[in-house]
Amino acid sequence: xxxxxxxxxxxxxxxxxxxxxxxxxHSTMALVSKGGTxxxxxxxxxxxxxxxxxxxxxxxxxxxxxAARKISKRSKTGAIVMLVxxxxxxxxxxxxxxxxxxxxx
Numbered sequence: 001x002x003x004x005x006x007x008x009x010x011x012x013x014x015x016x017x018x019x020x021x022x023x024x025x026h027s028t029m030a031l032v033s034k035g036g037t038x039x040x041x042x043x044x045x046x047x048x049x050x051x052x053x054x055x056x057x058x059x060x061x062x063x064x065x066x067a068a069r070k071i072s073k074r075s076k077t078g079a080i081v082m083l084v085x086x087x088x089x090x091x092x093x094x095x096x097x098x099x100x101x102x103x104x105x
Contacts, residue, residue, distance in 0.1 A: 006076040013083035014065050020090035021061035025054055027097030034104035036097075 028038060028047060038044040046053040064086045072079035 006072075006080065009080055010068065010072060010076065010083070013068070013080065013087065016087050017065055017083060017090075018061050020087050020094065021057045023094045024090055024097070025057050027094045027101065028053075031097045031101040031104070034101050036100055036104055 028043075029050070032038065032047050038047045043053070043056070046056055064083060068079040068083050071082060
């Protein structure tokens, strides 16, 4: 059934949202450890406190997941599109972080 399939897609996207945030933490820490800086001014003050940074990133992961759960009640497709967009943006950020970290070696 389409509903069961879209629910499975949503669950996969929830997991990938968490994974992308974890990769963002890892790639940011790799970048900072090599002398790079956090480009996001809101997050820049947190990277020196790893626990606080991870806590905020956990909240950042939870926010689109909770939004998607709410959106999915009206439109599973809308929720899927939103999560794909968020995860795609973070995939770009993570890729950029690792690329810059490699260049600083």
